[in-house]
Amino acid sequence: MTTLSPTAAAEFSPELFADAFPFHIVFDETLTVRQVGRSIPKILPELMPGVNLTQVLRIEYPNVAAEFHLLVSNRDLLFVLSAKDGQVRLRGEMVPMPDQKLAVLLASPWLTDPSGM
DSSP, X not given: OOOOOTTOOOOOOHHHHHHHOTTOEEEETTOBEEEEOTTHHHHOTTOOTTSBHHHHEEEEESOOOSOHHHHHHTTTSXXXXXETXXXXXXXXXXXXXXXXXXXXXXXXXXXXXXXXX
């Protein structure tokens, strides 16, 4: 097995990132969505760049307010967000991008019944 040295880094092109994380959501300090993965429009068509995250989703877990600094400071926790209409749930983790004042939710749909897709 080959391992990378601590100084080696894998670089992702935006296209590769989108392919690897089809349910990602990038948002800024005002919680405005800046980018979504290619599968997000299929399950949450109203969640598009320019929309405030809180207009479409609510945080179920952890029990924190929808404020940027609280979301990124809890990066080690599992996040569960649900659509306000209750039809879709996402679970994943927050990854801060402090240099760009952005955060990425790396998520996947949380299904209890696969026919819901």
